[in-house]
Amino acid sequence: xxxxxxxxxxxxxxxxxxxxxxxxxxxxxxxxxxxxxxxxxxxxxxxxxxxxxxxxxxxxxxxxxxxxxxxxxxxxxxxxxxxxxxxxxxxxxxxxxxxxxxxxxxxxxxxxxxxxxxxxxxxxxxxxx
Amino acid sequence: xxxxxxxxxxxxxxxxxxxxxxxxxxxxxxxxxxxxxxxxxxxxxxxxxxxxxxxxxxxxxxxxxxxxxxxxxxxxxxxxxxxxxxxxxxxxxxxxxxxxxxxxxxxxxxxxxxxxxxxxxxxxxxxxxxxxxxxxxxxxxxxxxxxxxxxxxxxxxxxxxxxxxxxxxxxxxxxxxxxxxxxxxxxxxxxxxxxxxxxxxxxxxxxxxxxxxxxxxxxxxxxx
Numbered sequence: 513x514x515x516x517x518x519x520x521x522x523x524x525x526x527x528x529x530x531x532x533x534x535x536x537x538x539x540x541x542x543x544x545x546x547x548x549x550x551x552x553x554x555x556x557x558x559x560x561x562x563x564x565x566x567x568x569x570x571x572x573x574x575x576x577x578x579x580x581x582x583x584x585x586x587x588x589x590x591x592x593x594x595x596x597x598x599x600x601x602x603x604x605x606x607x608x609x610x611x612x613x614x615x616x617x618x619x620x621x622x623x624x625x626x627x628x629x630x631x632x633x634x635x636x637x638x639x640x641x
Numbered sequence: 642x643x644x645x646x647x648x649x650x651x652x653x654x655x656x657x658x659x660x661x662x663x664x665x666x667x668x669x670x671x672x673x674x675x676x677x678x679x680x681x682x683x684x685x686x687x688x689x690x691x692x693x694x695x696x697x698x699x700x701x702x703x704x705x706x707x708x709x710x711x712x713x714x715x716x717x718x719x720x721x722x723x724x725x726x727x728x729x730x731x732x733x734x735x736x737x738x739x740x741x742x743x744x745x746x747x748x749x750x751x752x753x754x755x756x757x758x759x760x761x762x763x764x765x766x767x768x769x770x771x772x773x774x775x776x777x778x779x780x781x782x783x784x785x786x787x788x789x790x791x792x793x794x795x796x797x798x799x800x801x802x803x804x805x806x807x808x809x810x811x812x813x814x815x816x817x818x819x820x821x822x823x824x825x826x827x828x829x830x831x832x833x834x835x836x837x838x839x840x841x842x843x844x845x846x847x848x849x850x851x852x853x854x855x856x857x858x859x860x861x862x863x864x865x
Contacts, residue, residue, distance in 0.1 A: 560684075562682040562683075594796075594806060596695070596793045596794070596796035596797040596799075596800060596806060597694050597695050597696050597793055597794060597797035598678075598683070598684070598686055598694070598797065599796075599797040599798075599800035599801055600800065601800050601806070611800055611801075611803055613683050613684055614684065614686070615683075615684025615685070615686075616684060616685075616687075620684075622683075623803055626803060628805070632804070632805075633804070634802055634803040634804050635803040635804070637803060640803065641682055
C-alpha cells in the first residue's frame with residue numbers, strides 16, 4: 513500500500529499537471545492578448561482579486577484603466593508554463609514572466625511583467641500583489 | 642467472525658487508528674493550508690483538492706518514510722547488534738545470521754515451514770531477507786515520493802515569492818529536504834533507542850514487548 517500511495521503522489525499528480533499547465537498558460541495568454549487589444553476589463557478579469565485591488569489602490573483608478581497604464585508586455589505567446597500545488601508561472605516566448613494562483617474559479621494572475629534580477633532572488637514585477 | 646477479529650485484533654485496531662489519524666491529518670492540514678493561503682492573500686482550496694496536493698503528499702510521505710526506515714534498520718541491526726538485558730535484543734551469544742539449524746531452513750526445515758524456507762538458492766536467499774527487502778523498498782519508495790512531492794511544495798513557495806522553481810536534483814540538496822527528513826529520522830532513532838534501553842529496567846505485565854515482570858534486569862532476549 514505505501515508503494516501504491518507513493519506512486520499516486522509521485523507519478524499520478526504530474527500526469528494531471530499537464531492539463532493544469534495548459535489552463536494556466538491559457539490565462540496568461542488571454543491576459544496579454546487583452547492588453548494588446550487595449551481591453552482593460554478583459555485583462556482585469558484574468559487578475560487575482562487581491563492583485564487587482566492593490567493595483568486600483570496604488571494607481572487610484574479603476575483596474576481596467578490602471579492595468580493599461582502599466583508597462584506590461586502585450587500579445588505574444590506562452591513558451592513555458594509550470595504548476596506546483598496552487599501556484600504557477602508562465603513565461604512568454606518574447607520575454608517576461610507571469611505568476612499565477614489557483615482559486616475556486618481557476619487560475620488568476622498574481623504578478624505580471626516580471627523579469628529575473630539575480631540568481632535565487634525574486635523577480636522584479638511591473639504588477640504584483 | 643468473532644474469532645477472526647480476536648485473532649487479528651492488533652492489525653485491525655492499528656489499521657483503524659491509522660485511517661482515523663490520516664483523516665484527522667487531512668482535515669487539520671487542509672485548515673492550516675487555507676489559513677496560510679488567507680494570510681498571504683491567496684485563494685483557498687477544497688478538502689478534495691488538498692488531499693491530492695503535493696502539500697498533503699509531502700506531509701504524509703515524510704512520516705511514512707521515517708517509520709519504514711526505523712523498522713528496516715531495527716530488523717537489520719538487531720541481527721548483529723545486542724543490548725544486554727533488553728527484550729528487543731537477541732541473547733548475547735546469538736549475534737549474526739545464526740545457523741541453518743536454528744533458523745529451520747534447508748534440510749532443517751519443518752514440515753509446516755514456508756515452502757521457500759525448505760528450498761535452496763536464490764529463492765531461499767530472497768525469503769530469508771524478505772522482511773528487510775520489503776520494508777526497505779517501502780522506505781525508499783516513500784522517501785522518493787517525499788522528495789518528489791517536497792519539490793512541488795518547495796516550488797509553490799518559490800513561485801509565491803516570485804522566485805524560480807528548482808528541479809528535483811537541486812531540491813534534494815536543499816536544507817528544506819534534509820530538515821524535513823532528519824527531523825523525522827531523529828525522532829524514530831530516539832524512540833527505538835529509548836525502547837531498547839528502558840525495557841531493560843521497566844516492565845509492562847502481559848506485553849510481548851516487555852520481559853516478564855519478575856525477569857531479572859540482566860536477562861536478555863526474553864519476552865513476556
